[in-house]
Amino acid sequence: MAAKPKHKSIHEKLTEISNNLWWCWQPDVAALFREIDPVLWTDVCHNPILLLRSYDADKLEQRARELVLHSRINAAYRRWQEYMHSTSTWGDANAGVLGHRPVAYFSAEFGMHESLRIYSGGLGILSGDHLKSASDLDVPLVGIGLFYRKGYFTQLVDADGWQQEEYSLANPDDLPMCEVQGADGNPLKVAVDTRHGKIHAKVWKVAVGRISLYLLDTNVEENSDEDRELTAQLYGGNQRTRIRQELMLGVGGVRALTALGIYPRVIHMNEGHSAFASLEIIRMRQHDDGMSFYDALRETAAMGTFTTHTPVPAGHDRFDGGLMEEHLGPLRDALGLDYEEFLGLGRVDPHNHGESFCMTVLAFKTTRRSNAVSNLHGVVSRRMWRNLWPYRSEEETPIGHITNGVHVNTWLAQQMRQIYDRVLPPNWFLKCGQKDVWKGFEDVTSSELWETHQSLKNRLIAFARYRLTKQAQRNKASDAEIERLQNVLNPEHLLIGFARRFAPYKRADLVMQDFDRIKAIINNSDRPVQFIFSGKSHPADDYGKKIMQRIVQLSRDPELQGRVAFLEDYDINVGRHLVQGVDVWLNNPRRPLEASGTSGQKVVLNGGLNLSILDGWWAEGFDGKNGFAIGNGLIHANQEIQDQRDAEALMHVLENEVIPLYYTRDVDDVPLEWTKRMKRAVRTLGWLFSADRMVMDYVTNSYIPAAGSVTSEMRLMP
Secondary structure, eight states, rough: OOOOOOOOOOOHHHHHHHHSSGGGOOHHHHHHHHHOOHHHHHHHHTTTHHHHHTHHHHHHHHOOOOOTTTHHHHHHHHHHHHHHHHHOOOOHOOOOSSSSSSSEEEEOOSSSSSSSOOOOOHHHHHHHHHHHHHHHTTEEEEEEOOOSBBOOOOOEEEEEOOEEEEOOOOOOSSSSEEEBOTTTTBOOOOEEEEEEEEEEEEEEEETTTTEEEEEEESSSTTTTTHHTTTTTTTTOHHHHHHHHHHHIIIIHHHHHHHTTTOOOSSSESOOOOOGGHHHHHHHHHHHHHOOOOOHHHHHHHHHHHEOOOOOSGGGGOOOOOHHHHHHHHHHHHHHHHOOOHHHHHGSSSSOTTTEEHHHHHHHTOOOOOEEESSSSHHHHHHHHHHGGTTTOGGGGOOOEEEOOOOHHHSSSHHHHHHHHHHHHOOGGGGGGTGGGGGGGGGOOOOHHHHHHHHHHHHHHHHHHHHHHHHHHHHHOOOOOHHHHHTOSSTTTTEEEEEEOOOGGGGTTTTTGGHHHHHHHHHOOOSSSSSEEOOOOOTTTHHHHHHHHHHHHHHHHHHGTTTTTEEEOOOHHHHHHHHHHHHHHEEEEOOOOOOSSSHHHHHHHHTTOOEEESSSHHHHOOOSSSSSEEEEEEEOSSSHHHHHOOOOHHHHHHHHIIIIIHHHHHOOTSOHHHHHHHHHHHHHHHHHTTTTTHHHHHIIIIIIIHHHHOOOOOOOTTO
């Protein structure tokens, strides 16, 4: 007779759940952790592992009895078990060909949750959402990245409004990750060769639902002090640091998969940082299968897919020949290529010896399928890289597009989720990439939608006041200033949010170009407008820091009556509050420099409306009735004139469309035409810009063709 399964305590059940990031996109499960100890939950940065460390089994049992949590904890545990063991999934039906040899998804950063700080911004959040949707859909996929113990920097804004950066070490014992063990029972390690010796790394595993994410960490005793710090910091150091990180990500990542016994059928390189992976696979085919370099290149390219995110030439990593030879020389020897032939793999013109080695060029040359991240970005990318295919017209350049999307369950507020659960079909969240699933959202009553949104807006304002007060106390502000901050922003007034990297092309201060005009809009006694900003500037970007400083100083201007706020240290937690609580999301980059953008897609899910330049995803999503557009999508040849034109268009749409629509109310103080747009935005955009739809597109149009099961070209190729 089989032994009866051992009864597990609620502490054991919650510990199991806490070690898989599945919990972080289940708002009711996250709420359980928060309810156990709300103060501690905030203090430990929403980290359930640290929370449970303060509660032994008996103490947790007592606390659960006090709060009557047993049934909810047991239900959460059962749901997690069912999720992990379900076989009736989209992936089982549509991606079975990948089952025994999965997709290997390489990215320099992954943003899954604020407690695991191995991300900086949009690229990382996109990667994290990709893994989550691959898990929900049950697509056979593994992730490969680097473990940054110091992560990206913590942003502090000083009394002058200037950004200061701080770094802190993360303890792996405090995170949902474990060391991977080799066959000998010791930590699994890999090494990559350079002209000056080997760089070693051990491998960590992070469970992201059904997906395994493997992170390489060079902080091992075999390395020099310099190399132990190699993976400590995201996007830190100089070009030498960058090439060594990318060598470890690409070559080390492939070697880690081999050591794990994982032989992927598809390689997906998310941006060019991991492009050295293709070279390592080519080397393996030469060594293991006796192929020539060019035969191995052809075979490797057939299994490769590459996503480019950067429409700005300066945003693509380039290395000089000296750095390449120092770090890739041993690999070049193994490939059997001479110096110039090897460097030619990363040059648009292989014979131009003055051209540096570009990782994006290498990625294009070593993959058969490549895509941009929006329709317009595809146009820009084909124009930018057309010289790689000199015998084709620009329109025939083989770069397609798969528009980015966001993971619905991660970014949807729990209050809004309750509406979705009632008006959408049962288990809608398992089919959120399908258009018909969303049509029922039109049945939501305007009053219910508005009241739910207002509750989220109130939560955002309370969060903002708390953060602003803590920031002022740290900067030793006066009692009067602290008291003022405890009353900034009014839930009855129109609230516009802007949060993203403070890069100059994103034009965070465009709305402030005509200060007298915007001040009059903000201070209008009948129809006041408020702004809430957040975002980081790269530590080396002083121009971006000056833009940010101007915004911070404006937020402290007494003439603006507490109607402008800046929240420091933008991260997933701050972003979550913002996208769930603002009325309007402002996005005004210089077209066409926003490759896709995803923050506005998160706002849509929660009933916010977008006010955006017709760039990136908004150029595909805006239909005239589901948000607001700035300008007409045309671009002036003179950048200064374009900035002036866009600033005027922004003021015009604010004064003549956004503000009047928001403040036109019925007898119950509900803005009926506004809520009509809210409902249309959710219905028309929610499915289309979901990460489920995005991952399904990758599976259908990229992964399965790359796996060799079909021979048709990508549907989205030009």
